[in-house]
Amino acid sequence: MESIQAIKQRFGIIGNTPTLNRAIEKAIQVAPTDISVLVTGESGVGKESIPKIIHQLSHRKHNKYIAVNCGAIPEGTIDSELFGHEKGAFTGATQTREGYFEVADGGTIFLDEVGELPLTTQVRLLRVLENGEFLKVGSSKVQKTNVRIVAATNVNMFEAIEKEKFREDLYYRLSTVDINLPPLRERQDDIHLLFRKFASDFALKYKMPTVKLTDSAVQVLTKHRWNGNIRQLRNIAEQVSVLEQNRTISAETLNGYLPASTTNLPAVIKTSKSKSDFSSEREILYKVLFDMKSDLSDLKKLTMELMKNGNTKDVEKKNESLIQKIYGDDDDDIHDFEESVTNTELLSIPEHTSKIEEPMSTQDKYHFAEEIEEEETLSIHDKELELIKKSLERHSGKRKLAAAELGISERTLYRKIKQYDL
Numbered sequence: 459m460e461s462i463q464a465i466k467q468r469f470g471i472i473g474n475t476p477t478l479n480r481a482i483e484k485a486i487q488v489a490p491t492d493i494s495v496l497v498t499g500e501s502g503v504g505k506e507s508i509p510k511i512i513h514q515l516s517h518r519k520h521n522k523y524i525a526v527n528c529g530a531i532p533e534g535t536i537d538s539e540l541f542g543h544e545k546g547a548f549t550g551a552t553q554t555r556e557g558y559f560e561v562a563d564g565g566t567i568f569l570d571e572v573g574e575l576p577l578t579t580q581v582r583l584l585r586v587l588e589n590g591e592f593l594k595v596g597s598s599k600v601q602k603t604n605v606r607i608v609a610a611t612n613v614n615m616f617e618a619i620e621k622e623k624f625r626e627d628l629y630y631r632l633s634t635v636d637i638n639l640p641p642l643r644e645r646q647d648d649i650h651l652l653f654r655k656f657a658s659d660f661a662l663k664y665k666m667p668t669v670k671l672t673d674s675a676v677q678v679l680t681k682h683r684w685n686g687n688i689r690q691l692r693n694i695a696e697q698v699s700v701l702e703q704n705r706t707i708s709a710e711t712l713n714g715y716l717p718a719s720t721t722n723l724p725a726v727i728k729t730s731k732s733k734s735d736f737s738s739e740r741e742i743l744y745k746v747l748f749d750m751k752s753d754l755s756d757l758k759k760l761t762m763e764l765m766k767n768g769n770t771k772d773v774e775k776k777n778e779s780l781i782q783k784i785y786g787d788d789d790d791d792i793h794d795f796e797e798s799v800t801n802t803e804l805l806s807i808p809e810h811t812s813k814i815e816e817p818m819s820t821q822d823k824y825h826f827a828e829e830i831e832e833e834e835t836l837s838i839h840d841k842e843l844e845l846i847k848k849s850l851e852r853h854s855g856k857r858k859l860a861a862a863e864l865g866i867s868e869r870t871l872y873r874k875i876k877q878y879d880l
């Protein structure tokens with residue numbers, strides 16, 4: 459039997475945490491049997507290498523290995539993909555087609571995201587698992603196949619069973635052996651090891667020197683929560699490798715690439731949509747709302763000027779900054795950065811030099827309108843200020859990242875920072 463170390467090398471698996479070693483050991487042990495295996499673990503922990511190990515170490519290795527992403531196939535076609543169909547079974551079925559279970563006879567099928575299978579497909583799958591029998595879609599002829607199934611899921615299957623989205627009998631049939639892969643935050647000793655491996659791979663790929671972390675950056679790396687696990691770590695290693703000129707990465711630089719407040723401290727693990735998702739959605743809505751309100755308030759001011767003055771040229775001249783703010787914000791030319799800062803102050807509307815005689819009632823009406831406007835603008839500004847502050851905090855003052863999060867250009871953010879004196 460191949461050793462765990464040899465398997466890791468062969469399948470490019472990095473890490474030495476006992477729980478990872480245990481998972482690989484289990485895969486090696488069950489490989490020669492035909493037992494169904496369910497691989498569990500959060501998204502990005504590396505579940506996809508387990509079925510490959512199982513297939514390669516089994517007597518099926520010379521036959522087909524087919525990986526099917528159950529979540530990516532539309533519900534209407536999944537039965538036909540898996541079990542095939544007869545000619546004329548449905549509109550467009552012009553030919554008889556073999557499904558994966560027929561093609562992979564003698565081999566292994568990896569059913570990724572098995573929790574996404576529709577209930578009707580689950581019934582068909584249960585039958586194959588129990589006696590190797592299946593029917594093509596549109597056929598009544600029972601066919602036989604000899605396929606080994608390894609499934610994987612990152613969803614809580616008990617919850618799915620509870621909600622009647624997954625058949626309990628199928629779950630037990632699939633998970634004769636359960637191989638669980640630990641989340642990255644529980645593999646602290648492996649984090650830096652993985653980063654170094656990815657950094658060296660990307661250095662080779664992009665023909666650049668390998669990035670290195672300072673000691674404090676290593677601390678940041680290992681304390682991070684890594685909700686996206688190894689996939690997220692790999693992405694960050696790639697970003698840092700490509701974008702950083704200075705190849706020695708400080709904690710501060712690294713922090714700029716990490717989503718905020720996800721250090722590896724005890725925290726409630728999200729199982730479903732949590733409050734924080736909701737609050738960030740709310741923040742986005744606030745942002746859209748304050749942008750709209752601010753535009754509206756600017757337009758109101760302009761309209762009022764036009765009504766009072768009548769002369770378009772004068773109004774244009776007087777409200778140059780306002781017009782620029784409303785209409786001229788899309789040309790993200792970094793050269794006129796400074797200029798736009800002074801040009802686009804939200805409240806820098808010139809006072810009305812209202813020498814023109816107006817009937818009292820109209821003046822009153824405008825006066826009233828302006829008061830409301832000012833109040834609205836103030837609360838909008840508070841909200842905006844809060845959003846900007848939070849975003850800058852989250853990204854340790856990195857404007858580029860904050861601007862991306864807020865959905866505004868860096869220039870606009872720069873302008874607002876000046877405006878609020880941040």
Ligand SMILES: Nc1ncnc2c1ncn2[C@@H]1O[C@H](COP(=O)(O)OP(=O)(O)OP(=O)(O)O)[C@@H](O)[C@H]1O
Nearest residue numbers: 470471472500501502503504505506507612688689
């Ligand atoms: N131990 C490891 N060593 C090196 N690379 C790894 C390791 N584990 C995972 N990876 C890499 O991390 C990425 C994510 O792994 P994988 O696709 O297997 O995740 P997964 O568990 O299937 O996630 P999901 O549930 O989202 O499908 C892949 O690029 C994979 O090569």
Ligand SMILES: [Mg+2]
Nearest residue numbers: 502505506570
């Ligand atoms: Mg996967």
